[in-house]
Amino acid sequence: MNLAKTTIRIGLPAPIRLLHLSDTHFCKADEFDPEHMHAHAANRLRNAFLHNGEDRIQEYWDEAVAYAKENNMPILHTGDLIDFLTHGCGAHAKKLLGEIDCFFAIGNHELCHQVGKAREDLSYKMEQLPVCQPFFKDPLLFASRVIGGVNFVAVDDGYYLFTDWQRQRLEYEVSKGYPIILMMHNPIHTDELYEIMMNEKKQPCAYLTGTPEEMMKCYPENRYNQQLADEPTRRFIDYIAHEPAIKAILAGHLHFNWEGELPWGVMQYVTGGGFLGVAREIEII
Numbered sequence: 184m185n186l187a188k189t190t191i192r193i194g195l196p197a198p199i200r201l202l203h204l205s206d207t208h209f210c211k212a213d214e215f216d217p218e219h220m221h222a223h224a225a226n227r228l229r230n231a232f233l234h235n236g237e238d239r240i241q242e243y244w245d246e247a248v249a250y251a252k253e254n255n256m257p258i259l260h261t262g263d264l265i266d267f268l269t270h271g272c273g274a275h276a277k278k279l280l281g282e283i284d285c286f287f288a289i290g291n292h293e294l295c296h297q298v299g300k301a302r303e304d305l306s307y308k309m310e311q312l313p314v315c316q317p318f319f320k321d322p323l324l325f326a327s328r329v330i331g332g333v334n335f336v337a338v339d340d341g342y343y344l345f346t347d348w349q350r351q352r353l354e355y356e357v358s359k360g361y362p363i364i365l366m367m368h369n370p371i372h373t374d375e376l377y378e379i380m381m382n383e384k385k386q387p388c389a390y391l392t393g394t395p396e397e398m399m400k401c402y403p404e405n406r407y408n409q410q411l412a413d414e415p416t417r418r419f420i421d422y423i424a425h426e427p428a429i430k431a432i433l434a435g436h437l438h439f440n441w442e443g444e445l446p447w448g449v450m451q452y453v454t455g456g457g458f459l460g461v462a463r464e465i466e467i468i
C-alpha cells in the first residue's frame with residue numbers, strides 16, 4: 184500500500200482519523216452477466232488497471248481495509264469503486280461495503296454499463312441510477328454522515344455538474360452547525376490541477392468540475408460539452424466558496440495524489456487510484 188498522510192486542522196476538540204480511498208476500479212462479471220461482459224471485464228482489467236503487469240486490486244483493497252480496521256478508522260471512498268455496472272461488480276461492491284465501515288461518494292464509473300458505450304448525460308444517469316443504487320447503502324446523489332463531530336457530505340459530480348437540489352441539500356447540512364468536509368468524485372477546478380492535466384499529463388482536457396470556459400477552448404468538442412459548467416454548477420461552486428463551514432474537499436477521479444488550495448483558500452485533497460494501492464490517512468484535529 185502506498186499510504187499518504189494528511190492532517191486537516193479545523194479546531195476539533197477530539198481528533199479523528201479516517202482512511203480515504205478512491206478509484207479502486209474492480210472489473211467483474213458473474214453468472215448473471217452476459218458473456219460479452221466477461222470479455223469486457225478481462226479487457227478493461229488488462230488494458231487499464233494492472234499494476235506492474237499484475238492485477239492487485241483485491242490485494243490492495245484487503246490491505247487498506249485491514250489497516251483501517253486495525254486503526255479503528257472509518258473509510259471514506261470517493262467513487263469508481265467499480266469500473267462498470269455489471270451484476271458482478273455491483274454484487275462485489277455490496278459485499279465489500281457490507282464488511283466495513285465506509286461512507287461513499289459515487290464516481291462516474293458506477294453508472295457506466297459498459298465503458299465507452301454510452302453518452303454519459305443526465306438521462307443516462309437517471310436510467311442507470313435505479314440499477315446501481317441497490318448495491319450501495321448510501322444515497323448516491325447526495326448523502327451525509329456525522330463522524331466525530333464532523334459532517335461528511337457526499338455529493339455526486341461524476342458528470343462534472345451539480346444541481347440546485349444538491350445546493351439546497353448542502354445548505355440544510357450547513358444549518359446543522361457542524362464543520363463540513365465535502366466528498367465528491369471529480370475535483371473542483373484549480374489552475375494548478377489544470378496545468379498538471381494539460382501540460383504534465385498531456386491530457387486532451389483537465390477532467391475537472393467548474394473549469395472556466397475560456398480555458399476549455401482547446402478541448403475536443405465532446406469533452407467541452409461534457410465538462411462545461413452550467414448555471415446550477417456555477418451556483419453550487421459559488422456557494423461552497425463563500426460558506427465557511429466547508430473546511431476541505433476530498434476527491435478522486437484523476438488517479439494520482441494531489442493536494443492544494445482551491446481559489447478561495449480551502450484545501451482540496453485528491454487521492455489516487457486504489458488499483459495502484461494508493462490510500463490517504465487523514466487526521467482531523
Ligand SMILES: [Fe+2]
Binds near residue numbers: 206208292437
Ligand atoms: Fe477512476
Ligand SMILES: [Fe+2]
Binds near residue numbers: 263292368436437
Ligand atoms: Fe472517475
